[in-house]
Amino acid sequence: xxxxxxxxxxxxxxxxxxxxxxxxxxxxxxxxxxxxxxxxxxxxxxxxxxxxxxxxxxxxxxxxxxxxxxxxxxxxxxxxxxxxxxxxxxxxxxxxxxxxxxxxxxxxxxxxxxxxxxxxxxxxxxxxxxxxxxxxxxxxxxxxxxxxxxxxxxxxxxxxxxxxxxxxxxxxxxxxxxxxxxxxxxxxxxxxxxxxxxxxxxxxxxxxxxxxxxxxxxxxxxxxxxxxxxxxxxxxxxxxxxxxxxxxxxxxxxxxxxxxxxxxxxxxxxxxxxxxxxxxxxxxxxxxxxxxxxxxxxxxxxx
Amino acid sequence: xxxxxxxxxxxxxxxxxxxxxxxxxxxxxxxxxxxxxxxxxxxxxxxxxxxxxxxxxxxxxxxxxxxxxxxxxxxxxxxxxxxxxxxxxxxxxxxxxxxxxxxxxxxxxxxxxxxxxxxxxxxxxxxxxxxxxxxxxxxxxxxxxxxxxxxxxxxxxxxxxxxxxxxxxxxxxxxxxxxxxxxxxxxxxxxxxxxxxxxxxxxxxxxxxxxxxxxxxxxxxxxxxxxxxxxxxxxxxxxxxxxxxxxxxxxxxxxxxxxxxxxxxxxxxxxxxxxxxxxxxxxxxxxxxxxxxxxxxxxxxxxxxxxxxxxxxxxxxxxxxxxxxxxxxxxxxxxxxxxxxxxxxxxxxxxxxxxxxxxxxxxxxxxxxxxxxxxxxxxxxxxxxxxxxxxxxxxxxxxxxxxxxxxxxxxxxxxxxxxxxxxxxxxxxxxxxxxxxxxxxxxxxxxxxxxxxxxxxxxxxxxxxxxxxxxxxxxxxxxxxxxxxxxxxxxxxxxxxxxxxxxxxxxxxxxxxxxxxxxxxxxxxxxxxxxxxxxxxxxxxxxxxxxxxxxxxxxxxxxxxxxxxxxxxxxxxxxxxxxxxxxxxxxxxxxxxxxxxxxxxxxxxxxxxxxxxxxxxxxxxxxxxxxxxxxxxxxxxxxxxxxxxxxxxxxxxxxxxxxxxxxxxxxxxxxxxxxxxxxxxx
Numbered sequence: 003x004x005x006x007x008x009x010x011x012x013x014x015x016x017x018x019x020x021x022x023x024x025x026x027x028x029x030x031x032x033x034x035x036x037x038x039x040x041x042x043x044x045x046x047x048x049x050x051x052x053x054x055x056x057x058x059x060x061x062x063x064x065x066x067x068x069x070x071x072x073x074x075x076x077x078x079x080x081x082x083x084x085x086x087x088x089x090x091x092x093x094x095x096x097x098x099x100x101x102x103x104x105x106x107x108x109x110x111x112x113x114x115x116x117x118x119x120x121x122x123x124x125x126x127x128x129x130x131x132x133x134x135x136x137x138x139x140x141x142x143x144x145x146x147x148x149x150x151x152x153x154x155x156x157x158x159x160x161x162x163x164x165x166x167x168x169x170x171x172x173x174x175x176x177x178x179x180x181x182x183x184x185x186x187x188x189x190x191x192x193x194x195x196x197x198x199x200x201x202x203x204x205x206x207x208x209x210x211x212x213x214x215x216x217x218x219x220x221x222x223x224x225x226x227x228x229x230x231x232x233x234x235x236x237x238x239x240x241x242x243x244x245x246x247x248x249x250x251x252x253x254x255x256x257x258x259x260x261x262x263x264x265x266x267x268x269x270x271x272x273x274x275x276x277x278x279x280x281x282x283x284x285x286x287x288x289x290x291x292x293x294x295x296x297x298x299x300x301x302x303x304x305x
Numbered sequence: 306x307x308x309x310x311x312x313x314x315x316x317x318x319x320x321x322x323x324x325x326x327x328x329x330x331x332x333x334x335x336x337x338x339x340x341x342x343x344x345x346x347x348x349x350x351x352x353x354x355x356x357x358x359x360x361x362x363x364x365x366x367x368x369x370x371x372x373x374x375x376x377x378x379x380x381x382x383x384x385x386x387x388x389x390x391x392x393x394x395x396x397x398x399x400x401x402x403x404x405x406x407x408x409x410x411x412x413x414x415x416x417x418x419x420x421x422x423x424x425x426x427x428x429x430x431x432x433x434x435x436x437x438x439x440x441x442x443x444x445x446x447x448x449x450x451x452x453x454x455x456x457x458x459x460x461x462x463x464x465x466x467x468x469x470x471x472x473x474x475x476x477x478x479x480x481x482x483x484x485x486x487x488x489x490x491x492x493x494x495x496x497x498x499x500x501x502x503x504x505x506x507x508x509x510x511x512x513x514x515x516x517x518x519x520x521x522x523x524x525x526x527x528x529x530x531x532x533x534x535x536x537x538x539x540x541x542x543x544x545x546x547x548x549x550x551x552x553x554x555x556x557x558x559x560x561x562x563x564x565x566x567x568x569x570x571x572x573x574x575x576x577x578x579x580x581x582x583x584x585x586x587x588x589x590x591x592x593x594x595x596x597x598x599x600x601x602x603x604x605x606x607x608x609x610x611x612x613x614x615x616x617x618x619x620x621x622x623x624x625x626x627x628x629x630x631x632x633x634x635x636x637x638x639x640x641x642x643x644x645x646x647x648x649x650x651x652x653x654x655x656x657x658x659x660x661x662x663x664x665x666x667x668x669x670x671x672x673x674x675x676x677x678x679x680x681x682x683x684x685x686x687x688x689x690x691x692x693x694x695x696x697x698x699x700x701x702x703x704x705x706x707x708x709x710x711x712x713x714x715x716x717x718x719x720x721x722x723x724x725x726x727x728x729x730x731x732x733x734x735x736x737x738x739x740x741x742x743x744x745x746x747x748x749x750x751x752x753x754x755x756x757x758x759x760x761x762x763x764x765x766x767x768x769x770x771x772x773x774x775x776x777x778x779x780x781x782x783x784x785x786x787x788x789x790x791x792x793x794x795x796x797x798x799x800x801x802x803x804x805x806x807x808x809x810x811x812x813x814x815x816x817x818x819x820x821x822x823x824x825x826x827x828x829x830x831x832x833x834x835x836x837x838x839x840x841x842x843x844x845x846x847x848x849x850x851x852x853x854x855x856x857x858x859x860x861x862x863x864x865x866x867x868x869x870x871x872x873x874x875x876x877x878x879x880x881x882x883x884x885x886x887x888x889x890x891x892x893x894x895x896x897x898x899x900x901x902x903x904x905x906x907x908x909x910x911x912x913x914x915x916x917x918x919x920x921x922x923x924x925x926x927x928x929x930x931x932x933x934x935x936x937x938x939x940x941x942x943x944x945x946x947x948x949x950x951x952x953x954x955x956x957x958x959x960x961x962x963x964x965x966x967x968x969x970x971x972x973x974x975x976x977x978x979x980x981x982x983x984x985x986x987x
Contacts, residue, residue, distance in 0.1 A: 195343050232335065256344050
């Protein structure tokens, strides 16, 4: 995974991952604003091959687009309209709060998030979409505005991300929402240590602008199954608070609470048409991305 | 069950430690960093079942190990009372050792000792057998191994303390032999004493038979105070032809309190004549000197006495004063001998205090029987001896006299009188070349004994230019030789007397020995040896053995009188000593023993003063357990229980050694706990 590339963040673009997901696409489910032809649906009609609708001719329309066959049948002028394909704004929102620095399997959640972000960015970049990056904890830490030329910048920024401060979802996400003027594809990578309702309330503004939001919920296996055995003092990475814990006595209840949390998130996100994907950092990234992208592709077709 | 060190049981509170560890386990200080305690915080704190003990086995093992170790340190033991009564069924052989040294007369010690002895006798059951051994410096069996308690009680009646000093060794040996011969199953020795430190010199090889028990019963009180008169020092001097003696007497204070105004009285013949007052510091001694006394008669009984204290016997010190007898020496010279011949000899004999020498010069031919009767030693100084004189001298020597022959070139001896150690041969001239020197001395001989130590006299410095060659006779000893092997001094015992031949002269004619420092002691030692001189002993100690036949006090008066004698003891008893029984006189009492001849003389031929052993007057007591340990081979723990003095807790505990098993079990539990703990962790 360590690369000798001149770009420091290049290691986050894992060839193994890309080999598996390279033939997949991350396509915005909703229409996105773009300037050049791309793979995403544009809010505008344009010169694509996909027929959209007929509309009545109004003076000024290009007569080349009059459907003459229809005129023959109806003796009225109709204009044939086609769907326009567009490129999209893509931005990864990476949570770099201190809790993301946690990891028990040799890799922290932040490392995983950086790889996830790197791979997705690269994938999207290949689609000729504009790519950007926002890192946040309780405030916005890094901001790379979306641009087709920002691939290397994104990788640089990913490289220097460090978990340093306690996190908070609401304030930075609300702030961000104001920046994303154009509709695009947003990927939020976080461990979502907030109440499901709070989480939803925090991400809602991102949705308001019509952005397609994908949420990757990163959790370490230890956070999921609470496999600790020795009674210890548990220290909150964010607040520094310590609680003496006998894990064997608590594990059951803890797992129950985590499950309820995930279920709450799943329900709320799906109700709000937000893609939600729980990622266990013990799962290889390629597996995780592959399963997500294929599922999304399939669902997109169904839609 | 009892505990020797019950305070250790406080450590049982430590049992709470594993429990608290089990319950809290907060002591493990590892901190786990966790992304968020959001969910953990929601779990109610009180519902955490951290206080539940899961590893019951581990906990119990730890508790057991701790409890066992703590119990082991508390040194538990089972009191042996029940066992003792069970074992008490066997018949006992009991030896009561009763200390009757004079220190037992201090205060009420003797009464308490008798009470303890009676208690021991009364404690005997009909099947038991008892013996009573009385001991001081020696031990005697008062009554041996009888079941008759009446006889035992009777043996105790009428006893009083003796004059002897305490010695535990002989008494314990005697008890050991009585117990060793006993067929009874339980054997005990009860030692009743004041346990003076002076009476025990260590183990002394005393060991009771296996299984025998020694029960010490101490009657010593606390802080005894005692004054004692110390031996006197006698300083003799001559005054107007009579001998005077100055007596210096002292006293010692065996207590931690000073004593002042102590009166020391000097008694002569039973009458006090002088009194001095002294002051004694705590644990100190002081002395005083009395006015000189003129000695006019023999065997004067003298006593230094101090005012009474709790222990009476050591308040008097007896001694005998007699005018000192000089050694009478007759120097026989050849007729017409120059004055220098005996100059050095007479000068040497004129010096000397103890003993004094009384030298008289005469001609060898003029020696009469009367001269010889008064003389102790005859010196033939380079004189030819006629046949008649030789015969007289032969009788003199056989009767116990001493003969010293200095063999110069004129000395001769008739061959018919065979009393010489060797035959005197021709002179050997060593005036040419190197002079002869004394090469080998018999330092074991009493003449040369004082020269034995290094730098105590150099005979090799004397040069001899001539001497007579003497061929030793059978039965003669060559005491000194010249460097060429020729005999220098020879000795032979003849009858009761001795003959010495000095093969050179006693003047400067043949040698320069008379001007050497060794000459005077050499002459003195030779005279003392020939005269059979022994230092007079003005006093003896109780326990000493006196041979009345050879005692200088006795022998001087009538050497030839070998008839049986009568000894009058201080208690007034008459003891007849006859020659056939080779009886010796053992001094058992304090006071004056008078030795008289059987013929009924009014004046005693000899008086022996007997004093108590002053070591006994130091009443400092020792730990009876020391004797017990030495006699039984271990510090405590008896094979059988004893009603009089049951074994101490320490003894019982050390015999049972329960702690050892507890500690071992505790360690076993700890080991097992480690194994179980490892298994459960895995």
